[in-house]
Each structure stands twice: as structure tokens, then as C-alpha cells.
Amino acid sequence: xxxxxxxxxxxxxxxxxxxxxxxxAELGDHLTVCVSTDEFNAVKGKTAVxxxxxxxxxxxxxxxxxxxxxxxxxxxxxEDIIREKIDVFAMGDDxxxxxxxxxxxxxxxxxxxxxxxxxxxxxxAIREM
Ligand code: C2G
Numbered sequence: 001x002x003x004x005x006x007x008x009x010x011x012x013x014x015x016x017x018x019x020x021x022x023x024x025a026e027l028g029d030h031l032t033v034c035v036s037t038d039e040f041n042a043v044k045g046k047t048a049v050x051x052x053x054x055x056x057x058x059x060x061x062x063x064x065x066x067x068x069x070x071x072x073x074x075x076x077x078x079e080d081i082i083r084e085k086i087d088v089f090a091m092g093d094d095x096x097x098x099x100x101x102x103x104x105x106x107x108x109x110x111x112x113x114x115x116x117x118x119x120x121x122x123x124x125a126i127r128e129m
Pocket of ligand 1 (some may be wrong): 007009020036044090111114
């Protein structure tokens with residue numbers, strides 16, 4: 001089994017998230033998504049509209065996703081990759097290069113972001129309705 005992992009907030013689950021997860025699922029046989037907790041979002045300086053429970057449930061309902069775990073801090077990636085026996089770590093390319101230190105543990109892949117959509121742009125669009 002070729003296992004893939006990714007991390008993120010996944011607020012207001014949108015097409016950019018789906019297009020990323022779809023491509024990640026094609027990189028292997030099993031996809032784990034670690035969804036940032038509300039507490040870790042505060043560390044990241046982000047406030048999600050949806051609770052961790054709702055964000056995790058939406059990601060978990062996605063056909064491309066096999067497992068959802070909490071992301072509680074910046075430092076858990078190495079232990080996650082070792083414990084879950086991950087082969088590929090992948091993120092959108094806004095993170096290009098930022099996690100190359102994981103290359104001793106697994107493949108590290110950055111995929112192009114989907115243009116013109118983000119949780120922030122959705123919030124703005126709704127506010128202007
Ligand atoms: N993404 C994308 N296209 C978009 C928006 C997001 O491909 N239009 C990708 C991002 O590149 C990221 C994932 O979707 O890989 C989740 O995005 P966020 O929820 O914004 O995650 P982020 O806050 O970047 O958290 O430890 C890593 C962090 O938790 C990443």
C-alpha cells in the first residue's frame with residue numbers, strides 16, 4: 001500500500017480542496033488528511049468558520065479520503081509519517097519547499113493550487129451578497 005498524507009485547515013470545504021484531494025488520491029492507494037484543530041488554527045493565526053468536528057466530518061465524507069486525523073501542531077508531521085508508514089507527503093504549492101526536511105522519511109510533493117478559490121475569497125463573496 002502506497003500511503004499519502006496531507007495537512008490543512010479545510011475551512012468552508014471548497015473545490016480547491018476537492019481538486020487537491022483528488023490529485024493526492026491518485027498519488028497512492030490510501031490518503032490520510034490531518035485537519036488542523038481550532039487550537040492549532042489559533043497558533044496559525046487563522047479563525048475557521050467551521051469547528052474541527054465539522055471540518056473533519058466534511059473531509060472524511062470525501063470519496064478521495066481514507067482517514068482523518070487531528071493536526072495539533074507544527075511538529076507532529078515526522079511522527080505521523082513514521083507511525084502511519086507514509087510514502088508520500090504532499091501539499092499545495094503555496095507551501096513549496098517548506099517541508100523539504102521530511103525528504104529523509106518520504107517523498108515530498110507540492111501540487112499547484114486551484115486558482116480563484118479560497119476560504120477567504122468565499123467569505124468575501126458571501127459578505128458582498
Ligand atoms: N489549496 C489548494 N487550492 C486552493 C486552496 C487550498 O490546492 N484554491 C490547498 C492548500 O495548498 C493546502 C490545502 O488545500 O495544501 C489546505 O489548505 P488550507 O486549509 O488553507 O491549509 P493551510 O492553512 O495551508 O494549512 O501544517 C500545514 C498547515 O496545516 C497547512
